[in-house]
Amino acid sequence: MNHIFNSLGSNYSFSRALRALFFCASTAQKQKNRELLLSTLEQRFHATPFLAINGRSALAQYLTNTHFKKGSKVLVQAFTCYALEQAIVEVGFIPVYLDIDEKTRNPSPSDIQRHLSSDEEIAFVLLQHTGGHPAHIRQIHEICQKHHVILIEDLAQAFGALDEEIVPVGTYADVILLSFGRDKIIDAVTGGAILVKHTSYQVAPNHNTNPLFARWYPIITWCIRMCYPIGVGKILHKIFQKTGALHSPIDEPVDRVHQLSDLNVSLVLDALEEHAPLSAHRKQMYLEYQKSLEKYSAFSKNKGVPSHLRYSILVEDPTQIISYLEKKGIHISDRWYRKPVDGGSIFSSQWYQTGTCKTAEHLAQHVLNLPTHRYISIDDVRYISKEILQWMHSHAKK
Numbered sequence: 001m002n003h004i005f006n007s008l009g010s011n012y013s014f015s016r017a018l019r020a021l022f023f024c025a026s027t028a029q030k031q032k033n034r035e036l037l038l039s040t041l042e043q044r045f046h047a048t049p050f051l052a053i054n055g056r057s058a059l060a061q062y063l064t065n066t067h068f069k070k071g072s073k074v075l076v077q078a079f080t081c082y083a084l085e086q087a088i089v090e091v092g093f094i095p096v097y098l099d100i101d102e103k104t105r106n107p108s109p110s111d112i113q114r115h116l117s118s119d120e121e122i123a124f125v126l127l128q129h130t131g132g133h134p135a136h137i138r139q140i141h142e143i144c145q146k147h148h149v150i151l152i153e154d155l156a157q158a159f160g161a162l163d164e165e166i167v168p169v170g171t172y173a174d175v176i177l178l179s180f181g182r183d184k185i186i187d188a189v190t191g192g193a194i195l196v197k198h199t200s201y202q203v204a205p206n207h208n209t210n211p212l213f214a215r216w217y218p219i220i221t222w223c224i225r226m227c228y229p230i231g232v233g234k235i236l237h238k239i240f241q242k243t244g245a246l247h248s249p250i251d252e253p254v255d256r257v258h259q260l261s262d263l264n265v266s267l268v269l270d271a272l273e274e275h276a277p278l279s280a281h282r283k284q285m286y287l288e289y290q291k292s293l294e295k296y297s298a299f300s301k302n303k304g305v306p307s308h309l310r311y312s313i314l315v316e317d318p319t320q321i322i323s324y325l326e327k328k329g330i331h332i333s334d335r336w337y338r339k340p341v342d343g344g345s346i347f348s349s350q351w352y353q354t355g356t357c358k359t360a361e362h363l364a365q366h367v368l369n370l371p372t373h374r375y376i377s378i379d380d381v382r383y384i385s386k387e388i389l390q391w392m393h394s395h396a397k398k
């Protein structure tokens with residue numbers, strides 16, 4: 001049986017996995033790579049980039065470098081990753097959660113306006129373009145300007161997306177947050193960056209970090225995936241998890257001391273180079289899902305262009321369908337997000353109050369993400385869609 005995964009290193013080709021494993025470069029080459037990455041990001045976003053070991057550390061570094069005092073508030077959408085709260089709380093700021101809109105699955109401009117009008121302590125709006133689907137970002141930018149609030153756009157899932165006016169996401173931001181973590185659009189195993197427009201910013205820390213995990217993760221996951229058809233993959237996966245060789249992507253620190261490793265820099269450059277052809281591939285897979293699963297789509301069509309990171313559908317009970325698909329060789333238990341502020345089984349939000357963001361809660365209970373990555377073919381999409389429809393129909397009859 002062909003085995004299909006949502007994640008488990010599915011963003012890396014075998015040659016990339018080998019390059020990571022045997023990465024070695026001269027000091028001059030490492031410096032050249034770093035400068036190339038910084039200039040590529042700067043040219044793309046017209047902002048000054050700073051690299052960090054992950055997205056949350058980049059955000060924490062930025063927030064501490066602003067003139068805002070501790071206790072300042074950051075308006076964050078619910079249906080998000082706990083990593084953002086982790087960074088905000090680490091530096092003594094407060095996350096304030098707002099719900100997403102039922103139609104766009106992003107915070108609505110009017111809701112943001114309402115929050116900013118009623119709470120003057122909100123200094124930042126942090127928006128993430130849910131699942132890579134652009135929000136009404138120009139309007140949100142205008143509201144932020146009116147209230148003198150800093151707009152941070154988190155492009156971890158939305159890198160490369162275009163808004164409804166076909167303007168690239170990040171264009172209206174004061175600050176752009178990138179994560180190069182596992183299964184993001186630009187996947188370098190770990191890593192992050194913050195790009196700041198308009199204001200000056202102190203130099204980020206420059207202590208080296210050990211890239212051991214980034215060196216091994218692509219090849220370990222490649223071996224696991226390859227061994228699934230012979231029945232050993234599952235066992236290997238369990239062993240690597242139990243021994244700590246593989247850990248959850250959420251289980252990362254906020255680290256304001258170390259900088260992005262040279263290996264990660266090189267992996268980010270690889271991912272940026274592959275971004276255009278892989279985006280085209282993702283789009284093709286996404287449109288193929290759309291042909292048969294549109295009725296169940298979690299996102300309605302709009303004028304913009306999403307990043308096509310995954311195709312999201314709504315199902316009554318994700319756990320049931322996940323175990324059904326598991327038996328068919330489709331491993332998609334890795335859902336975004338399972339809670340309004342998802343910290344996996346490790347963290348739970350201290351600031352989100354149950355019942356306050358009902359749309360985010362509903363989406364978290366019902367969303368199922370389907371893969372579009374490089375190893376998915378049109379035939380895989382058809383197979384996944386067929387199995388999902390079969391399950392849906394058999395359950396509709398009951």
Ligand SMILES: Cc1ncc(COP(=O)(O)O)c(C=O)c1O
Nearest residue numbers: 054055056081083156179181192
């Ligand atoms: C939308 C989004 N932004 C940022 C992050 C933080 O990323 P990192 O793991 O690089 O800190 C996450 C976490 O997965 C995320 O889902």
